Amino acid sequence: MSQIVFIFFLTLTIAVFSYSAYRIYRFFNLTKPAYPVKEIGKRIKLTIENAFFQERIFRKPVAGLMHAMVFWGFCIILIGSIEMVIDGVSGQERSLAFLGFFYDMLMAAGDVFAYIIGLFIIIFMIRRCCLNIPRLHGKELTKKNHFDAYLALSLILILMITLAGINIFYVASHSDYLGKFPISSMIAPVFAGMSYETLVLIHDINWWTHILLIFLFANILPYSKHFHIFMSIPNVFFSRITPLGKLANMESVTKEVKIMLNPETAFATAEAEAVSRFGILDVEDITWKNYIDSLACTQCGRCTSVCPANITGKELSPRKVIIDIRRRMNEKGPKLIKHGKDYSDGKSLIRDYITEEEIWACTTCNACAKECPLNIDHPTFILDLRRYLVMEESAAPAQLNAIFSNIENNGAPWQYSNQDRLNWTL
């Protein structure tokens, strides 16, 4: 009976999750190419360093260590969760116990991590609500964002409490239990007075609560900022591996410029395909990398906390522009799928979400990109917004239009004659 119930919930979970994944897959189909994913060896190395060893997160050592412990704990506990699924489907108990010593180690580590993570989650909650950490309270964060954060922390806390419950009451109800549970086995004797039936019942309640919450959590994630849990490792793997200072070349522009510089070839290449739009105006112009960045972002605000523009009170917040991508995709994506790529709702990412003031405040210093633990690339996205404004609307600030004409006319951003270029030697 319990197997049937379990399989029902598992199937339901997989079905709903597949729907969510398909929805996001279709959003990805709306995006444009970014760069070819090459140098797989380098990417694997990067993923190991940044994701599994949590290199970037340690740029803030205290919060970093706590996050790393939670991450490593999750990795271990995940194996235990897989065992629970196997147990649930097969009706067995502790089906991975045949792994012997390895199993003992796994269970022991998982047991210790359950308590550590539980403790850290409580600290995270206190930190979020009671300590005044500016990056956790940016004005760009909505009520839903804050609710998401507390919901995720609460769910994880309950998951850890129930995991501890499973371990404690499993040990308490078995004299010959499998695996090792260093902390839970110390707590278990407290409940020695209870009857076997009661212990098993409490164990089962914890077990079911734990696994059903995991199923629920998995299906909340695709609609929450904590989709991070699924998307961050892929985001690191697919991140741009060229130097931070490098901007991608716009091939479509190169074709036009070559025609301008060398008109004889104009006829030969006149067939060059029409470019729909230079730069990014709206969500249909973004690349798959911009979109995966927005899905992986967990709104930690490390980027914004180091942004020179934001620190000095400007409107720009790198976190916000990344969140805006996802918000806009959620709004316009379904309609683009339904009505085709020419659909317009009279709004756009620029202006309705990201103002020109924000776009022009960036110094391209790359502090945000360097800080992001997931290698989110904010500056190149902001640059693509500028490319739209300048090349499609000629909407640069007046002072920048002045340097454009200076560069065109005398080959320098300032208005000096080329003939004076050696005056510095005098």
Add this chain to the structure above:
Amino acid sequence: MSEALKSKIEVPIMSEIFAQGKKPEYLFWVGCAGAFDNRYMKVAKSFAYILNHIGADYAVLGTEESCTGDPARRAGNEMLFQMQALTNIDLFKMYEIKKVITICPHCYNVLKNEYPDLGADFEVISYLEFLYLQIKRGKLKLDKSKLQGKRVTYHDPCYLGRANNIYDIPRNLINELGVELAEMPRHKSFALCCGAGGAQMFKDAEKGTKEIFIERTEEALSVNPEIIATACPFCMTMITDGLKYKDKIDEISNLDIAELIATAMI
């Protein structure tokens, strides 16, 4: 040194050298700030003075040099950037240039990382890398007594630091000077931008509560330096403005690493 820099210095011009059938080993790319910014022209001159002193085989493009297009690209004008880049690349090819030394980090970044996408094929070296190499090879010798004991802080330019991971070489050079290096709280990859990158140099800042260059200058002042060393023309403008704003310009000097090296050079 300062005497030598008051009079005109001779620099080899690429077109003239090339006409004699010679190909200099290095092109010294001066950049627009080196050519036209009154303060940074002195940095260009100091660096050329060092090049002459060690007998480097180099030349400058002189009147043939033109903007790399970097500020246009960072301001979103890809069309103008590529026109500049493709024209410059043709010139480089004509002179068969294989190695380029830059003093401006923005020129360095765009020439090194972005020109290759448009067909450029030459090695790009930052003047800091070049200077350090010359010291290692024993070609450039410094008198440590010249600046001995001076308290120096170094402001990392974004386009050498985070953009290209050049953090240690400028510090090694400063340490070669026998000075005391005092790091700001935010340094190396944590360094705060001076506020001039991404074409901000050429426009007013957006509305805010503070100017970025003041925030950064205050941080530099917090470590009580006698000299704030910079390695970028835009950073220099910003930090010098900051010192003026804080009324410290008479007490604290803002010097480029090339100027410090030229001062201590034997």
